[in-house]
Amino acid sequence: MKTIDLVVIGGGPGGYSAAFRASDLGMKVMLVERFSRLGGVCLNVGCIPSKTLLHAAGLIEDAAEWRDRGVVFDPPKIDLDALRAWKEQGVSQLADGLGALAKRREVEVVTGRGEFVSAHTLAVETEEGREEVRFGQAVIATGSRPIKLGLFPDDARILDSTSALDLAEIPERLLVVGGGVLGLELATVFRALGSQVTVVEALDQVMGEADKDVARAYLKRNTGRFVAVHTGTQVQNAEAKDDGIAVQFEGADRQWEESFDSVLVAVGRAANSESLGLENAGVAVGESGTIPANHQQRTNIPHIFAIGDVTGAPMLAHRASYQGRLAAEVAAGMKSAYEARVIPSVAYTDPEVAWVGLTEREAKAQGIAYERGTFPWAASGRAVGTARVEGMTKLLFDSETKRLIGAAVVGVHAGELIAEAALAIETGCEAEDIAGTIHPHPTFSETLAQASEVVEGTVTELFLGRGRGQ
Amino acid sequence: MSREVQVPDMGDVEEAEVIEVFVQAGQSVSANEPLITLESDKAAMDLPSPFGGMVEAVHVKVGDMVSEGSLVATLTDRPEDSAPKPEEPEAESPPSPDPVAEAPSEPAVSPAPPPVAPEPRRLGALPHAGPAVRRFARELGVDLEQVSGSGRKGRITREDVQLYVKAILTRQQEPVAAARPSGPPVDAERFGPTRTEPLTRIQRRSGTNLQRNWQLAPHVSQHHKADITELDRCQRELRGQKGFESLTVTACVLQACAQVLGQFPRVNASLSEDGRELVVREYIHIGFAANTDEGLVVPVIRDADQKSISVLAGEIAALAERARTQQLTAEDMQGGGFTLSNLGGIGGGHFTPVINLPQVAVLGISRAVREPVCIEDRVESRLMMPLSLSYDHRVIDGVEGAQFVMALASLLENPDQLDWGEG
Numbered sequence: 001m002k003t004i005d006l007v008v009i010g011g012g013p014g015g016y017s018a019a020f021r022a023s024d025l026g027m028k029v030m031l032v033e034r035f036s037r038l039g040g041v042c043l044n045v046g047c048i049p050s051k052t053l054l055h056a057a058g059l060i061e062d063a064a065e066w067r068d069r070g071v072v073f074d075p076p077k078i079d080l081d082a083l084r085a086w087k088e089q090g091v092s093q094l095a096d097g098l099g100a101l102a103k104r105r106e107v108e109v110v111t112g113r114g115e116f117v118s119a120h121t122l123a124v125e126t127e128e129g130r131e132e133v134r135f136g137q138a139v140i141a142t143g144s145r146p147i148k149l150g151l152f153p154d155d156a157r158i159l160d161s162t163s164a165l166d167l168a169e170i171p172e173r174l175l176v177v178g179g180g181v182l183g184l185e186l187a188t189v190f191r192a193l194g195s196q197v198t199v200v201e202a203l204d205q206v207m208g209e210a211d212k213d214v215a216r217a218y219l220k221r222n223t224g225r226f227v228a229v230h231t232g233t234q235v236q237n238a239e240a241k242d243d244g245i246a247v248q249f250e251g252a253d254r255q256w257e258e259s260f261d262s263v264l265v266a267v268g269r270a271a272n273s274e275s276l277g278l279e280n281a282g283v284a285v286g287e288s289g290t291i292p293a294n295h296q297q298r299t300n301i302p303h304i305f306a307i308g309d310v311t312g313a314p315m316l317a318h319r320a321s322y323q324g325r326l327a328a329e330v331a332a333g334m335k336s337a338y339e340a341r342v343i344p345s346v347a348y349t350d351p352e353v354a355w356v357g358l359t360e361r362e363a364k365a366q367g368i369a370y371e372r373g374t375f376p377w378a379a380s381g382r383a384v385g386t387a388r389v390e391g392m393t394k395l396l397f398d399s400e401t402k403r404l405i406g407a408a409v410v411g412v413h414a415g416e417l418i419a420e421a422a423l424a425i426e427t428g429c430e431a432e433d434i435a436g437t438i439h440p441h442p443t444f445s446e447t448l449a450q451a452s453e454v455v456e457g458t459v460t461e462l463f464l465g466r467g468r469g470q
Numbered sequence: 471m472s473r474e475v476q477v478p479d480m481g482d483v484e485e486a487e488v489i490e491v492f493v494q495a496g497q498s499v500s501a502n503e504p505l506i507t508l509e510s511d512k513a514a515m516d517l518p519s520p521f522g523g524m525v526e527a528v529h530v531k532v533g534d535m536v537s538e539g540s541l542v543a544t545l546t547d548r549p550e551d552s553a554p555k556p557e558e559p560e561a562e563s564p565p566s567p568d569p570v571a572e573a574p575s576e577p578a579v580s581p582a583p584p585p586v587a588p589e590p591r592r593l594g595a596l597p598h599a600g601p602a603v604r605r606f607a608r609e610l611g612v613d614l615e616q617v618s619g620s621g622r623k624g625r626i627t628r629e630d631v632q633l634y635v636k637a638i639l640t641r642q643q644e645p646v647a648a649a650r651p652s653g654p655p656v657d658a659e660r661f662g663p664t665r666t667e668p669l670t671r672i673q674r675r676s677g678t679n680l681q682r683n684w685q686l687a688p689h690v691s692q693h694h695k696a697d698i699t700e701l702d703r704c705q706r707e708l709r710g711q712k713g714f715e716s717l718t719v720t721a722c723v724l725q726a727c728a729q730v731l732g733q734f735p736r737v738n739a740s741l742s743e744d745g746r747e748l749v750v751r752e753y754i755h756i757g758f759a760a761n762t763d764e765g766l767v768v769p770v771i772r773d774a775d776q777k778s779i780s781v782l783a784g785e786i787a788a789l790a791e792r793a794r795t796q797q798l799t800a801e802d803m804q805g806g807g808f809t810l811s812n813l814g815g816i817g818g819g820h821f822t823p824v825i826n827l828p829q830v831a832v833l834g835i836s837r838a839v840r841e842p843v844c845i846e847d848r849v850e851s852r853l854m855m856p857l858s859l860s861y862d863h864r865v866i867d868g869v870e871g872a873q874f875v876m877a878l879a880s881l882l883e884n885p886d887q888l889d890w891g892e893g
């Protein structure tokens with residue numbers, strides 16, 4: 001039986017990061033991925049393809065919007081095949097790159113499904129048959145999959161994120177079930193490509209994790225773009241009919257039925273912890289199928305690590321790859337541990353919404369006194385010129401220690417801007433530090449300095465009253 | 471099933487002594503729990519148990535010499551250890567390169583419970599350090615909560631972590647010795663009844679300092695006797711007069727030392743931290759040892775060369791009083807370049823005072839007694855005071871040591887050359 005130092009199960013951003021780092025640290029590594037392409041959900045059916053399509057959506061919206069500002073294009077013709085091909089070629093290029101990186105590192109990539117036979121043996125089912133390998137240590141990086149809701153019929157018109165990104169067609173009337181990041185991103189794509197999009201969300205707010213004012217700022221630009229955004233509303237039933245999917249809704253004060261050409265279900269993701277033979281290895285599985293791991297990503301079986309989506313929320317690629325590199329270092333004997341204090345979240349919607357650290361809701365729930373600095377983009381020269389004044393930048397500082405503890409940005413490039421806030425939190429910056437850092441003008445990044453100046457009382461782009469910030 | 475624990479490869483250490491045994495037969499131990507402590511001439515180390523189990527027998531005792539492969543203990547499986555639990559080392563130890571013998575393929579019965587996330591701490595109040603410093607601290611095993619930051623608003627820098635570790639290491643070198651201050655352990659109870667008395671805080675602290683100073687500085691002690699017959703006469707004349715109410719020998723010797731230190735600046739110097747330079751003080755601050763109920767303290771007289779015996783006597787009396795009433799501040803005891811220790815009140819001859827590093831010399835004086843002394847061809851009764859100068863031989867050579875003592879004696883023998891001051 002073949003013997004290796006480290007086997008990694010799952011070739012997503014978590015798995016390949018772990019495999020590559022471990023190999024760079026001198027370990028003999030095998031990476032087992034059931035699909036022939038590396039990159040996992042993120043590269044193949046997640047982050048990368050969705051952002052490609054969102055970029056296209058942005059172009060379409062911008063072109064249409066600038067018509068009134070003297071830049072007039074003909075209405076766009078959407079060539080779905082070409083768009084799909086562009087998306088595919090980007091994904092292939094990146095996947096090939098990962099394959100080449102694996103080869104140069106001499107990471108053995110095996111295409112097949114992995115399953116534990118014992119705490120030190122993994123069976124891999126490949127096209128050629130079943131093979132068993134003995135390993136010193138293992139990393140479980142099997143990711144997650146969309147949750148299916150039983151109430152939706154088995155019908156080709158019921159989509160999940162993966163089938164939606166296939167872009168088989170652009171439905172005329174699309175219902176997006178789930179007003180979270182994933183649902184709203186895809187809603188943005190389909191609305192730009194021509195669908196009439198309705199969004200339904202059970203919570204009383206879209207982007208449930210973000211603060212209410214953040215969600216409101218996002219909706220400012222989108223009310224009117226979507227047919228409707230029904231918050232506090234449940235789908236009671238869905239029936240496949242010839243002329244569409246008939247959906248019954250129940251809101252706070254009414255019930256109704258509507259018909260859609262397609263329904264996209266984006267209500268969350270479940271950890272891939274089944275049929276992995278975890279019981280044979282003794283690895284414990286926690287609530288809702290996620291695998292608990294400690295600050296070094298070790299499971300209850302210390303030489304078996306778990307990283308990424310399979311360990312639960314927040315299910316994000318940058319968390320998975322951080323944990324992957326960490327697990328590799330620990331496996332190689334380094335004294336590494338999870339050191340990061342915050343993980344930024346980004347919705348690549350239009351406008352983008354990004355947040356990091358504590359929200360106001362969380363700070364209040366934890367009884368933390370904070371000071372808030374909000375800078376509305378209506379006062380940003382750059383935002384006015386670009387006609388993107390719907391944005392806002394909000395920073396939260398601990399009242400006692402003065403350090404930044406949370407940030408939220410709504411607006412174009414929010415996903416890029418939030419990185420500065422993440423760095424500021426990790427390095428313990430105060431409002432004075434951010435305000436005292438000269439930001440380039442005119443940029444959207446200035447709004448972070450200005451929001452800090454609001455807290456300091458030194459802002460000049462807004463008038464908050466005289467005699468402040470002395 | 472029973473398994474044996476042997477002494478592992480100890481690197482370049484061939485043989486080590488068992489200095490502590492933590493377990494005994496019948497006791498249950500878990501993996502990584504220390505079984506014994508070994509000490510070689512290089513270092514002391516704990517030998518952790520490579521696996522959990524019940525101790526069947528311990529094969530070593532304190533004082534045994536062991537080497538790689540020596541049998542330490544035999545462990546038997548506890549019921550809960552017989553589950554097919556992998557034997558990979560716990561957190562933060564390097565992995566074993568080879569997979570262990572294959573675990574049985576039936577499901578594991580009771581693996582460890584799933585890891586629980588630790589209680590989250592308030593984001594804004596975590597130690598003020600960026601990711602790189604946090605990682606650096608973790609590698610060294612430093613708890614950042616314990617490190618004080620030198621950066622703006624207490625931000626912890628990489629240097630702060632380094633300094634913290636350095637400080638711990640220096641501190642640890644003291645306790646290494648201090649941990650076994652009495653040498654090889656002897657059970658004194660076996661020979662008769664004993665009782666224990668706690669050392670005071672001052673005693674404990676000066677103990678570690680003394681040990682460090684004694685070990686670090688190569689001490690040489692130069693002994694001599696000064697004829698203070700004249701000095702004693704002057705002192706008697708002045709004592710009790712206005713301005714000389716608290717006149718003592720200490721004040722006179724301190725004045726003399728201040729003068730002589732001016733002629734021998736190296737004796738008033740320190741070695742630089744890296745040992746490559748001499749840091750010469752351009753001021754003369756002298757500490758004097760004062761006994762208190764709690765132990766010895768050394769208050770410092772500033773600019774002693776600019777003060778007359780009369781002034782010095784007053785200051786010494788005031789500081790000694792504050793020492794007795796435990797009112798000395800840390801500042802009162804800092805900044806000395808030389809130390810004077812007077813055992814004259816008790817009697818006894820020459821002794822070897824311990825240098826108070828980073829100073830390089832200390833003077834001990836003992837009780838002066840009348841002795842027959844040959845002066846030219848006559849034998850006279852003179853009052854002779856023993857002088858004991860200990861100096862750091864890295865800085866002061868034998869010639870300079872002797873010259874210093876002779877110059878001091880000559881000054882004490884010619885009291886008119888001392889600055890007595892006005893009453």
Ligand SMILES: Cc1cc2nc3c(=O)[nH]c(=O)nc-3n(C[C@H](O)[C@H](O)[C@H](O)COP(=O)(O)OP(=O)(O)OC[C@H]3O[C@@H](n4cnc5c(N)ncnc54)[C@H](O)[C@@H]3O)c2cc1C
Nearest residue numbers: 010012014034040041042046047114143308309315316317
């Ligand atoms: C539409 C969409 C958009 C997204 N956008 C973003 C975004 O913008 N930013 C972001 O941070 N995150 C985004 N995510 C989430 C992101 O994709 C995941 O967090 C990330 O892929 C998790 O990485 P992972 O390595 O844990 O698992 P995955 O990427 O899920 O990879 C797991 C891999 O394991 C393989 N596998 C599973 N079981 C086995 C087995 N038994 N044997 C062998 N192989 C197995 C799977 O085939 C898969 O390739 C998005 C997700 C979706 C669905």
